[in-house]
Amino acid sequence: MAAVEKELIKNVKPLVKIDGIKKYFTKKRSFLEKKLVRTDDIIVKAVDDVSLEVYPGETLGLVGESGCGKSTLGRVVLRLHEPTMGKVTFGGDDITRYSKQQMKQFRSNAQIIFQNPYASLNPRKTVRNILSVPLKSQGGDFIKREQEILHLLDRVGLNKRHIDSYPHQFSGGQRQRIGIARALAMQPKFIVADEPVSALDVSVQAQIINLMQELQEEYQLTYLFIAHDLSVINYVSDRVAVMYLGKIVELATTEELFMHPLHPYTKALLSAIPYVDKSKRRERILLEGSVPSPINPPSGCRFHTRCYQKKGKICSEEIPQLKEAAPGHMVSCHLLD
Amino acid sequence: MLEIKNLAMAFETERGLVRAVNKVDLSVAEGEVMGIVGESGCGKSVTLLNILGLVPHPGKVLSGEIMFQGEDLLKKSKKEMRDIRGKDIAMIFQDPMTTLNPVFRIGEQIRESMRIHGLFKDVKGGFFKSARKHAEKDRAVELMEEVGIPSPETRYHNFPHEFSGGMQQRALIAIGLSCKPKLLLADEPTTALDVTIQAQILALMQKINQEHGAGIILVTHDLGVAAEFCHKIAVMYAGRIVEQGRTEQVMDNPHHPYTQGLLRSIPKMSSKKDRIEPIPGGVPDLAELKEECAFYPRCAKAHDKCLSQEVPMFDAGEGHTVRCYLYG
Numbered sequence: 001m002a003a004v005e006k007e008l009i010k011n012v013k014p015l016v017k018i019d020g021i022k023k024y025f026t027k028k029r030s031f032l033e034k035k036l037v038r039t040d041d042i043i044v045k046a047v048d049d050v051s052l053e054v055y056p057g058e059t060l061g062l063v064g065e066s067g068c069g070k071s072t073l074g075r076v077v078l079r080l081h082e083p084t085m086g087k088v089t090f091g092g093d094d095i096t097r098y099s100k101q102q103m104k105q106f107r108s109n110a111q112i113i114f115q116n117p118y119a120s121l122n123p124r125k126t127v128r129n130i131l132s133v134p135l136k137s138q139g140g141d142f143i144k145r146e147q148e149i150l151h152l153l154d155r156v157g158l159n160k161r162h163i164d165s166y167p168h169q170f171s172g173g174q175r176q177r178i179g180i181a182r183a184l185a186m187q188p189k190f191i192v193a194d195e196p197v198s199a200l201d202v203s204v205q206a207q208i209i210n211l212m213q214e215l216q217e218e219y220q221l222t223y224l225f226i227a228h229d230l231s232v233i234n235y236v237s238d239r240v241a242v243m244y245l246g247k248i249v250e251l252a253t254t255e256e257l258f259m260h261p262l263h264p265y266t267k268a269l270l271s272a273i274p275y276v277d278k279s280k281r282r283e284r285i286l287l288e289g290s291v292p293s294p295i296n297p298p299s300g301c302r303f304h305t306r307c308y309q310k311k312g313k314i315c316s317e318e319i320p321q322l323k324e325a326a327p328g329h330m331v332s333c334h335l336l337d
Numbered sequence: 338m339l340e341i342k343n344l345a346m347a348f349e350t351e352r353g354l355v356r357a358v359n360k361v362d363l364s365v366a367e368g369e370v371m372g373i374v375g376e377s378g379c380g381k382s383v384t385l386l387n388i389l390g391l392v393p394h395p396g397k398v399l400s401g402e403i404m405f406q407g408e409d410l411l412k413k414s415k416k417e418m419r420d421i422r423g424k425d426i427a428m429i430f431q432d433p434m435t436t437l438n439p440v441f442r443i444g445e446q447i448r449e450s451m452r453i454h455g456l457f458k459d460v461k462g463g464f465f466k467s468a469r470k471h472a473e474k475d476r477a478v479e480l481m482e483e484v485g486i487p488s489p490e491t492r493y494h495n496f497p498h499e500f501s502g503g504m505q506q507r508a509l510i511a512i513g514l515s516c517k518p519k520l521l522l523a524d525e526p527t528t529a530l531d532v533t534i535q536a537q538i539l540a541l542m543q544k545i546n547q548e549h550g551a552g553i554i555l556v557t558h559d560l561g562v563a564a565e566f567c568h569k570i571a572v573m574y575a576g577r578i579v580e581q582g583r584t585e586q587v588m589d590n591p592h593h594p595y596t597q598g599l600l601r602s603i604p605k606m607s608s609k610k611d612r613i614e615p616i617p618g619g620v621p622d623l624a625e626l627k628e629e630c631a632f633y634p635r636c637a638k639a640h641d642k643c644l645s646q647e648v649p650m651f652d653a654g655e656g657h658t659v660r661c662y663l664y665g
């Protein structure tokens with residue numbers, strides 16, 4: 001893993017800076033619904049005021065339960081979604097103001113790897129076609145491209161003879177390797193990996209994780225690694241951000257977060273992990289109910305409806321701010337005021 | 338209570354015979370939780386479907402017997418199996434919506450399951466059998482309460498889509514429990530759920546196991562879930578059980594190279610970051626299986642003998658069995 005020294009972080013400028021990002025989706029109601037129910041359009045607050053920094057060479061893990069807004073945030077960072085509010089800077093430039101030409105350059109610097117290797121590859125294209133597209137945009141003649149494709153295949157652990165195969169002829173793990181090769185072809189600096197191993201069996205998942213780590217070292221890649229599996233997040237990340245219902249509730253180095261979780265939600269999340277190793281099992285904190293909807297998120301602290309340590313009225317009335325509870329350890333919870 | 342002996346079944350496809358279940362032996366005692374773990378496509382779900390007599394087309398049972406309370410389920414007629422399903426043996430599927438009917442209210446679906454099995458058929462009286470309907474409804478509400486669905490009286494009238502994934506899974510468990518089954522088959526009941534919700538559902542299933550004494554077979558690919566929840570574990574690879582024993586035996590002292598490999602593939606959650614070691618290669622095509630050890634191409638400890646013939650189950654002591662020549 002690319003070693004990002006803690007002291008270094010203070011001096012190094014972030015590669016990506018997410019600043020007060022909000023992403024609201026509007027679901028329009030039909031005319032009739034509006035007449036009958038007398039309500040406005042439904043607003044889904046998928047990401048609600050998130051600020052994060054990603055440093056060069058590091059892996060920032062983003063973890064949280066289904067629907068909390070992880071993928072939406074990842075897409076806003078790459079400007080695959082336009083943010084409702086806030087800005088994203090890449091190497092100091094505000095990407096939300098990029099021109100078409102600048103966007104093109106940015107697209108090669110920042111890539112995404114998707115969860116579902118089945119859906120993200122065009123079934124009618126061979127591996128050669130899939131990989132030539134990004135390579136063509138970088139110029140170079142046919143022979144050079146061909147060499148580059150062979151090099152990429154080799155690098156992600158696929159055989160040369162696979163070059164004319166179609167995606168359906170590959171297993172899930174092999175398809176994810178193609179997805180990684182496609183992202184690498186652009187020679188990016190920054191990769192958003194959105195649940196890249198969630199659909200894979202454990203033995204294959206381990207192959208892909210190791211591959212991504214080797215590539216990170218070799219090409220000094222920076223990852224925003226999205227996952228809901230905490231053991232994967234623990235393994236790959238230098239720092240971890242925990243998300244709940246559109247907000248970051250805790251952010252710390254991986255070791256700190258897993259050893260000394262401070263937010264009640266993080267504690268519950270960590271306690272829920274089933275372990276093979278008995279010595280690692282903690283007393284389980286069972287949360288009541290399920291995650292509320294981002295359409296009408298709870299007032300105040302969004303976790304207050306399920307919180308087992310609720311402090312009082314303040315929790316349902318005031319939104320807790322993300323504050324530094326220990327050096328480099330950010331938490332948003334009124335218990336720490 | 339349940340004993341599967343030498344069960345083999347295959348799908349006849351254009352690609353040839355897909356041997357999805359290959360000479361499987363498995364037993365579950367009363368009140369016991371048996372876990373089946375293994376990677377995708379190894380035959381876990383199909384094994385459960387065999388127990389219920391629900392082998393999908395074009396599957397065929399080739400050999401074996403499935404003894405349940407002293408009788409061979411494979412010899413039962415379709416009608417007899419229908420009576421057993423849901424009443425003595427219930428199944429919970431990974432995706433709740435494959436069982437829940439989207440157009441009926443949750444409560445009615447629980448009631449329906451009791452009606453089919455005539456749970457309250459002795460309750461007589463009233464216009465349009467209203468006494469029986471009431472008895473069934475009361476029991477349904479009680480069950481919903483028991484599986485932790487809040488305000489069951491109101492929730493009784495909800496449709497499945499008005500429930501979250503975790504709540505749908507609870508409703509399924511309520512249906513599964515409605516006839517007090519002796520054996521509960523759970524196929525990845527928490528795979529689609531978040532960890533905090535998974536913890537709730539597993540706690541619920543544990544309670545059911547302890548309070549009703551129901552035997553449970555839990556199919557999962559999550560070794561952590563199996564280790565925490567099951568008394569015994571069977572590890573499946575390419576249609577065969579390759580290792581079986583008490584949970585401590587299999588998890589703390591894995592014998593089969595495949596089990597060892599699986600355990601080394603999961604990230605350890607230690608601050609030292611012990612490297613994970615993947616198993617090289619991928620799972621074999623079940624249509625091309627031969628008699629030899631199916632793990633041979635991926636095994637670091639393989640030798641010629643492994644290729645020569647079918648590997649039998651060896652006894653590693655105290656009921657811990659392993660299908661590998663290293664222990665022969």
Ligand SMILES: Nc1ncnc2c1ncn2[C@@H]1O[C@H](COP(=O)(O)OP(=O)(O)OP(=O)(O)O)[C@@H](O)[C@H]1O
Nearest residue numbers: 025044046065066067068069070071072073228294
């Ligand atoms: N295009 C869209 N239109 C409307 N709502 C959306 C859209 N995309 C996402 N949402 C909603 O925004 C919320 C966050 O979704 P998102 O996909 O970011 O969650 P996630 O954390 O990635 O979840 P998962 O773990 O299930 O992938 C969800 O409630 C989702 O339904």
Ligand SMILES: Nc1ncnc2c1ncn2[C@@H]1O[C@H](COP(=O)(O)OP(=O)(O)OP(=O)(O)O)[C@@H](O)[C@H]1O
Nearest residue numbers: 348357376377378379380381382383393394395623
């Ligand atoms: N209807 C069918 N026709 C042909 N082959 C089938 C059919 N159903 C299942 N199979 C094959 O039988 C094998 C075992 O399938 P099964 O569904 O039991 O796997 P599993 O272990 O439950 O996997 P997963 O973890 O992905 O659910 C698979 O290789 C599958 O391709």
Ligand code: SF4
Nearest residue numbers: 301304307315333334
């Ligand atoms: S702010 Fe209050 S409700 Fe929110 S996590 Fe902290 S104690 Fe719980």
Ligand SMILES: [Mg+2]
Nearest residue numbers: 070071072194
């Ligand atoms: Mg997502």
Ligand SMILES: [Mg+2]
Nearest residue numbers: 381382383524
């Ligand atoms: Mg299955």
